[in-house]
Amino acid sequence: MPMKFNEFVNSKKSVLIIDDCPVYRTALKGMLVKMGFHNDNVLFAADANSALQIARTKELKLVFFDYNLGDSKNGIQLLDELKSSKLLPPSCVLVVVTGDSSKGVVTGFAEQDPDGYLIKPLNYVTLADRLPRFTRRKRELEPLLKMYTAREYELVIETAKQYDSTNPELMQWCQYLSAKSYLKMGDADVGVSLLKSLLGSTLHTKALGVLLRYAIQHQHYDEAQSLISELEGFPFQKPKAMQYAAEIALRQDNKPKALAIINEAVKLAPSSIEQVGTQFQIACASGDFETGLQSINRVIRLTRDSFREHIDLYFSKGSMLLDAAEQEFDIKERSNYINQLLKLAITWRSKFLKKYYIGAELLLFARAHALLGRYEKANQSLEEYEQWLAESAAGKSGSQLEQIEYARVLHRLRGELSLVKMLKQFETIPVAKMDIRTLCVKQYYGAWYGQFSAKTKLVAQLKDHALADFAKQQFEPGVKRLSKAFEVGLYDLSIAELLLKNLSKAWPQEWDKHTVSSLVAKCKTLLQDNRSLINTDISSEMTVLNRQLQLAS
Template identity: 30%
Template sequence: MGSFFDGKKLLLVDDQRAFQVMMKAMLQNIGLSDITLADNAEEALKICKNKKFDIFLVDYNLGTGRNGRQLLDELRQNDLIPTSSLFFIITGDNSRAMVLSALEMEPDDYLMKPFSQNQFLLRLQRSVEKKRTLHDLFFYLQKQDYPKVVDLCDQHIQDNPRYAGFCRCLRAEIHLKLKEPQKAIDDLEPLIEKTPVTWAKIMLGRAYVQVERFDDAEPLLRSVVRKNPLQVEAYHWLAQCYDQRQEGDRALKILAQATELSPQSINLQKMTAKIAMRNNDYGLLKESLSNVLDLSRHSLKQNPQYLDNYIGSLILFAQHSGDPYHIANLSKQVNTVLFKAKRELIRDPDFDFDHFEDICHARVQIARGDLMQGKKKLYKASESCLKELSESDPALISSTIHGLLQLGEFEYAQTLSEHLKGRDGVDSLTSATLDIVKEGDQLSKKQEQYNQLNREGIQAYQSGDYLQALECFRGALKKLPANTSAVLNKIQALIHIIKSDKKKTSGEFRTECRNALGLLEGLPLGEAHQQRFEQLNDEFQELK
């Protein structure tokens, strides 16, 4: 074993000096001499950018700042852990939540303090042997060459019975990742008949959910939860099963149990938020998105989309509460969140926080009923980011889309949504939130009513019945008072009515047309709307 340690580099990250000294002596005793020490995650990240390590020993609790779990996540995201390296999480906290949170990140091993030199050496030898034997498999896994990984899993199952279970599990995982659930099912069903191991039952339950065999997935996953109540992943997929069966209440109940077991799991909180939103549970939505924002606060690159989603939940909660107090208090709540975020959460110098803040204030103004002033503020705040969409942060675009949907500007919102779907770096929660908001009952009903009236207005206009067209466009604006297309349609109908008035008695129509043009004056409209506005404005001026 000593020959393995020759030339190996180890990084020890722990905020306790006494443990560093003790651990360094232990490491030297087993033959490791190239040891680097770091007191916190920030220092460790800087070190790892300039030096490669073969072994990482990282304490879970690192005082203020990021913890060991978050450090592991950042190192993986930045490709700073070589394929052959080992990552051990160590901690003195043996609470259930801590253990499950650490295991969710799938380190190579997990050690509880205190441990002896022999215990540590035995665990290290076991992990080293696994990495040595399956080195080619881990190499192609990191390269994301999944077909090659499947081939190597088949080979290792035959050649290395000791790791056959791990390889079968990984092979099923790859099939699911490649959206080949039936292959996973064909592989796992015979295995479970012979040996009903827990990981295989969870994996098979996942596959059943993917092929919508919910009646098979539910009892299987329920049996795992009953016999192995700490298997958080089983709760996750059982909730997915209920959610896809349109049983939102049951899904949320299962997620609540899972979150109690693993309260630091950001994935569980995000899933809870998605289902809560689909079930119009805006109180739970607000709570879960607050937790997502809080859990992400020590990430190396804070995600402003989490902040945008949380502010959106505050607006939705206020709008649907039926209590005037929440609408009246909305501005204060959002200002408090933005103030805290600017100081503590969003430290990315490339993020345009000032414009984001203005967009949020515009959305609050719209939610409080001041549609046209809110619209002007929204358009002005988002103008610069929308001119360079590909360079703008997804949070700015997402927040603008939500504001447009509040206004009923569906066409513009749809254009931006299509752009966002094609962007890298868009969080799954952001995408899901936009889809759910657009498909919400109240918004869909308003849009349907608006579309019907707008179509009838266009048909009347094309047939020359401008008064009937005007009534339809007025009706459309009652449904969506700030919709730019409807305003322009109304102006166009009014101009034709004024033109055809031989007796020059159309004073009220002229005033209505002038006021409608004033609503759009100075707004940074889209190119097509801007051209149409200028043309109609010129026509109206000629009538004078």
């Protein structure tokens, strides 16, 4: 039997008012008590942390959220955490009460799907009129919501049939939950049919969303595009619709189109972590470091002080800074990106305990040193990481990002093929079954491996041809080849040695003294930074080369 409003009011579960203003808290409580709520059951929280503590210890039936909660988490971040952490029962009614009706705040709360929205200042007449309506759906559907959350899908379907068929809105919700239950049980025909019959009802956009997700998962892209066009007609749903469109373009391997669409979606919803996060993932897959860095910076800002602020966000940014540095052949440009990494490290050290960041930090520093040709320091950082790994409780790399970074460092410094093995594991997963994050990770790191392998192959070919030139006493073309190999940016120590040895014999006639001096300085710096890794003595060649440069006009 559906719960009546007076039964809801008199139930022993608690009500929580979250507001940083004591005046508003007290006023709202007075209104609730006047409506019949028991005084002792109405609790206060002045900030997010207090609210989280209460939610962990009390069973709540009704929560009022303000947006501004002082200097810590805001109301949207708090609601996100409470729902994601499953600290609220499925039947808990969520009502936003705020004086901030700006588009960003309204959109942010809308993404969390609250049951009602009230604007301050609030009066008793308005509250008494609207609260019964706000609570009605969850009051009447409480048994079904509990069953669905417990994954008792057959019971949801059977129980839904027993609800009062004279209440159209209630029956639509029963049908919606039944449709999702059929889909969860694998009976797609019935589930899809029920959802389609809800189009045009008050649950139109919700049904559209589920149908869209199903169509994309089963690669019915033409049908999905039609549903997207319909969803875009609802202003608050347009960013989400465009996110779906971007995902389809990505799955069809049209990365430029995917990135263009998600960029437009972010313009419409710049404060949406979901949209901006998807923008970052697609930018990664597209190799667009500028957009990627802009979006990860925005995600970091949006998640600040919330439960979504995680070391992996900073790790992702650090990794992308190094990937951007790797595209630069000029050592100064590379250093600029690496200096940004060092500043980022100061930030994550101030926010997280050492045990959470040390592994990622050592790996990023190892690759940063390698990008600057400091292989001694790179190997030292890698050895420190492996020692830390051996001594840690887990005994293995942490997140997927850390595992991939470890594989990349091993590939660069030791030529190990663990990254290849990881990429092959991705190939065993059908694209249709990959979520968008996994798909972007696969494409991003697959592209990096392809580019790195191509560079390695090019350097090896140029080196082999140069050695053949030197064997024929053809020093000028050989030096040119080695110079090109050095510019590729892999900073091969053997190439630096060969350049210094053979520049003393000849250099291309079109090169002036400055060009040669600059190349010599880069080679010397590289070798000096890696003295322990150099086995040959080139002091005599350097003496000859220095004399030649002094005599050159």
